[in-house]
Amino acid sequence: MTRPITGIAVVLILLGVVTMAGPTFGFATIAADRGVNVATADDSSAYLGLEDQSASASIDSPGEQTVVYTVTDNVRDDSATVDASIVGITDDSNDPVTSAALSVNVQPGSDAETFDIVLACEDGASIDGSYRVLLRFVASSDASSVDATRETTALVPVDCTAEPVVVSVDEDGDVTSGGDVTVDNNVNVGGDIESGGSVTVDNNVNVGGDIESGGSVTIANNANVGGNIVAQGDITIRNNAVSGDLIAGGNVDIRNNAKIDGDVMACGTVTVRNNAVVTGTISENQTDLPGVQC
Structure with a gap:
């Protein structure tokens, strides 16, 4: 059964089209840049959904984390994976910030076929401000692959500073x-x-x-x-x-x-x-x- 994804912020990538001659596929696992793997649910659609959640995201202290994207798996291929990583971080003046200040992780979402892309402060990070985060999602199977890069539409308030x-x-x-x-x-x-x-x-x-x-x-x-x-x-x-x-x-x-x-x-x-x-x-x-x- 196909689950429709609605909302302006949702990006639907038809994998068979993106990879030209390659077959369509979903993804059976999501691997964060720290090597975390979680299984996804079965679905019959041929879409990978990326929904921006940055408008409601924030990190108020070093121990907190926040969801910036929701990924929806609408097709299953047991050989396929998706990697999530941080490409870059810019502040509210569009100046670059060290990407080592934040980490990205993947956690199960609220629905069976969804997964949350979660940001957290890296150990020792001291950034404090509002930032846009450029993320890379790489989905691949034995026969096909797709590479999607998305920046958070909203500035995410982040306070990774610890007590002096x-x-x-x-x-x-x-x-x-x-x-x-x-x-x-x-x-x-x-x-x-x-x-x-x-x-x-x-x-x-x-x-x-x-x-x-x-x-x-x-x-x-x-x-x-x-x-x-x-x-x-x-x-x-x-x-x-x-x-x-x-x-x-x-x-x-x-x-x-x-x-x-x-x-x-x-x-x-x-x-x-x-x-x-x-x-x-x-x-x-x-x-x-x-x-x-x-």
């Missing part, structure tokens, strides 16, 4: 947070700092390991970072501070008497002020750097 962490007493191990991290004056961190947001290391702080930040990093006066710093945003090293390699998705500002015992690489500019020292090479205005998105 303030380190006010010495910490022997690592500090990990999905949000911002601040290390107070004269406090020591023996291990690494990993933050989905920005990292601020205040005056006279010692960090024994690396710093990895989803935002900007500021190292205050006389602070010492024993390892390297990787930041998606800007890196600022203030007076007399010491660090290893610096890799920034934004700009780097190395201020008076600071010492960088390694290389400095930035997607933006690198400024080295009075008496600051960089023992390695300086590479600015880069387009491809490890660990950051230029």
